[in-house]
Amino acid sequence: MHPALSVIFFTTASGAGYGLLVWLALHAALTGDANPLIGWIGFPLALGLVTAGLLSSTFHLGHPERAWRAMSQWRSSWLSREGLLAVLTYIPALLFAVGWVLLGRNDGLWMLAGAVAAVLAMVTVYCTAMIYQSLKTIPRWHNGFTVPGYLAMAMATGGLWILPLLALSGSDLQTMALPTMGFVLLSAAIKWRYWTATDNAAPTATSGTATGLANLGTVRLLEGPTTSETYVMREMGYRIGRKHAVKLRRLAGFFGLVIPIAVLAAVLAMPGSGTMAGGLVLLAAISGSVGVVVERWLYFAEAKHVSTLYYGEEFA
Amino acid sequence: MTCLPTTAGSKKLGLVIDLDICVGCHACAVNCKEWNTSGHSAPLTDWNAYSDDAEEDGDEGAWGVWFNRIHTYEAGxxxxxxxxxxxxxxxHCETPDCVTVCPTGASYKRVEDGIVLVNADLCIGCKLCSWACPYGAREYDKTEGVMKKCTLCVDKxxxxxxxxxxxxxxxxxxxxxxxxxxxxLGDPDSDVSQLVAERQGYELMPEMGYKPVNRYLPPRPRRTKAEDFGAPERLADLALRVPAGETTSDxxxxLGWLDTMLSR
Structure with a gap:
């Protein structure tokens, strides 16, 4: 599949933003500390990432001015459900933000708003993942690893981004660093299983079943329908990702797993939240996000669409 | 509504394509473009139509919207x-995911005859329907910013x-x-249904579960013997007497020298 930058940016940025929203709600519930520094940076960061992601995916449409229509078909379409949930999440999220930032409160009803926002945020990420997981045409997406992967990576990047805020406000890093580490490891484990399972998966369809000519022998494309690339070849027939898959997987592992885990281990081993720790967790957040972007790029670029069977692929 | 019709009629309009007869001339694709560029989904726009390296759209090669594509395969x-x-x-599948994934209701399947259409006034151009189609049947119109597809010439x-x-x-x-x-194809007594039954017409990629309506008729077995195409028996005997290939080994x-020279 062609890795459109707008979709990669949307899924990774909104994932981190929604994840951060969950961690802010957890912070409120666990500590009751409405530290203004965390609020003033945390909410613009979380909602900014979400909004930037949504806007980037909207401007990528052929008719952005009609985007509102996308909320109408929630009965059948995961994309519609995602749009609706994304808008609904803003309501409790903004209440939660107002309470924390303007009124200095994140207890009681304000905390409840945070809890509702956290739940809706995760449901939105779930809907995003289901858009991809529900596509039977793309075997690398149509499996049980897509939804857990999106959810775990949203929580991991969100957790990595709340740590610099905690460090800046002089709060304790340990409580959040340990579960964040858990989510980083969980993301890596899901991705590892995803790659081994999908690399060795039996083909969903072949050029033989696509043309129905299998009984004549191996079916090969002799002549395509056009001299240059059609829309389908441009959109679905992306091969560069598959060529460099191994190198890119290593890069994703280095930035997304090795560096964040090393930093989190150091933070856990040396309690306190000095400037050093703050700089390190900021580095981990940036590195982790780069890792997830590389992973998401691969998620698209490695995926083979069954319609490419008509254009020369033998199996998908 | 992008939910599929629950009270689908028995009528399933579709095409039956005979792979034994098709000569790959592309006339169907050309006439499709001709009719539909001023039809229900008009216009069917093209990019870089006269050049293979123009940068008009920041992209190389000519491309455009076609509802019908002719491939040529080699099998065996x-x-x-x-x-x-x-x-x-x-x-025009019976259970097409291209319809149900549509977030706006632009894609729909008609109750009365099963034709799958796009309402260009509702389409936001998100392209998700083209991702959901296993057959690569939908093509995006970059100029108009909407998805287009075969209408089964609903306007004809x-x-x-x-x-x-x-x-x-x-x-x-x-x-x-x-x-x-x-x-x-929903009527078992129709000419097309009879043809499909007689020639063992099949559906493409049944394993995807989309239940396509169109059927393809397989190429007939190759006819190599005289009786396969009704030639008299005596011709079969004659055929056996024709040398399989000419030889110059003796x-x-x-003549031998000429053969060597000419074989160079």
């Missing part, structure tokens, strides 16, 4: 290999301004080989 090995021309368009097959025999899709009326048939002298 050696002497038994067959060349098969393969027209490919929307199969019901058009009372046309003679009755012309009320078939453009690809069917233009096929010079008679390889394309149009009709109601040529000598001048």
């Amino acid at each position: 090995e050696g002497e038994d290999a067959r060349t098969v021309h393969f027209p490919r368009s929307c199969l 097959i019901y058009n009372e301004n046309l003679e009755e025999q012309d009320r078939v899709p453009a690809c069917v009326s233009t096929c010079p080989a008679g390889a394309r048939h149009f009709g109601d 040529a000598s002298g001048l």
Whole structure:
């Protein structure tokens, strides 16, 4: 599949933003500390990432001015459900933000708003993942690893981004660093299983079943329908990702797993939240996000669409 | 509504394509473009149509919206290999995910005849429907910012301004080989259903579960024996007496020298 930058940016940025929203709600519930520094940076960061992601995916449409229509078909379409949930999440999220930032409160009803926002945020990420997981045409997406992967990576990047805020406000890093580490490891484990399972998966369809000519022998494309690339070849027939898959997987592992885990281990081993720790967790957040972007790029670029069977692929 | 009709009628309009007859001339694709560029989904725009390296859209090569694409495949090995021309368009599936994934309700399946259409006034151009189609049948119109697809010439097959025999899709009326048939595949007594039954017509990628309506008729087995195409028996005997290939291995002298020179 062609890795459109707008979709990669949307899924990774909104994932981190929604994840951060969950961690802010957890912070409120666990500590009751409405530290203004965390609020003033945390909410613009979380909602900014979400909004930037949504806007980037909207401007990528052929008719952005009609985007509102996308909320109408929630009965059948995961994309519609995602749009609706994304808008609904803003309501409790903004209440939660107002309470924390303007009124200095994140207890009681304000905390409840945070809890509702956290739940809706995760449901939105779930809907995003289901858009991809529900596509039977793309075997690398149509499996049980897509939804857990999106959810775990949203929580991991969100957790990595709340740590610099905690460090800046002089709060304790340990409580959040340990579960964040858990989510980083969980993301890596899901991705590892995803790659081994999908690399060795039996083909969903072949050029033989696509043309129905299998009984004549191996079916090969002799002549395509056009001299240059059609829309389908441009959109679905992306091969560069598959060529460099191994190198890119290593890069994703280095930035997304090795560096964040090393930093989190150091933070856990040396309690306190000095400037050093703050700089390190900021580095981990940036590195982790780069890792997830590389992973998401691969998620698209490695995926083979069954319609490419008509254009020369033998199996998908 | 992008939910599929729950009270779907029994009528399933579709195409039957005879892979034994198709000669791969692309006339169906050309007439499709011709009719539909001023039809229901008009216009069918093109990019860089006259150049292969223009940067008009920041992209190389000519491309544009076509509802019908003709591929040519080779199947089998050696002497038994067959060349098969393969027209490919929307199969107007009974359970098409391209409809249910649509977030706006622009994609829909008609209750009355099962035709799958796009309402260009509602389409936001998110392209998700083209991702959901296993058959690569939907093509995005970059100029108009909306998705387009085969309409089964909905503006032709019901058009009372046309003679009755012309009320078939453009690809069917233009096929010079008679390889394309149009009709109601939901009616077991229709000509197309009879043809499918007689020739063991099949659906593409049944494992995807989309239940396509269109059917393809397989190439007939290769006819190599005299009786396969009704030639008299005596011709079969005659055929056996024709040398399989000419040989010059016993040529000598001048002829042998000539053979060597000419074989260089």
